[in-house]
Amino acid sequence: MTGLPTYNINFGLGYRMYASRTLWSAMVLDNYQSATYLSSDISAxxxxxxxxxxxxxLVNLSLSARTTIFDQDVPGLKLMRVSLMLDNLLNREYNVQGYVSAGGNYGPGSVGTILASPGTPRAVYASLTAMF
Structure with a gap:
């Protein structure tokens, strides 16, 4: 079937540790996806x-810390969480979808050309959450 990988294998490994009123968490997620088949706009x-x-x-890394250490310094604060997420840690270049062009989008010169959409490069997300 076009657009769907034959294999999609996920593996995750996580660790949590409590120390000094803080819960530390780390998780590594590994996702393997096999190649996908193309569809053809020429033959439909x-x-x-x-x-x-x-x-x-693709390898993704997640780090977080949940703490009550600042509760005494900030009135009403019950819990604070800091999170860091790194997607596509190894910065792999890949295509998420594609097709064989019939020349409609880019003119007659593109007939038979494989047009593809690239995947997301490395991305870093951070968040700070305070619960009152």
Whole structure:
């Protein structure tokens, strides 16, 4: 089936530790996705071609700390959480979808060209949450 990988394997490993009124957490998630097959706008059917760079192994890292250590310094504060998420830690380049062009979007010169959408590069997200 076009657009769907044959294999999609996920593996996660996490660790939590409590020390000094703080719960520390770390998690590594590994996702492997095999190559996907292309569809063709020329024949309006699936093909036996695989999308280049669609097989990918993505590693994501999540770190967080939940603490009550600042409760005595901030009136009404019950809990504070700091989180850091790193998606695509190894900065893999990959394509999430693609098709064989019939020349409609980019003119007749693009007939038979594989058009693809690239995946997300490395991304870093951080958050600070205070619960009162």
């Amino acid at each position: 059917a699936p093909t036996s071609l695989k999308l280049p760079f669609s097989a990918v192994n």
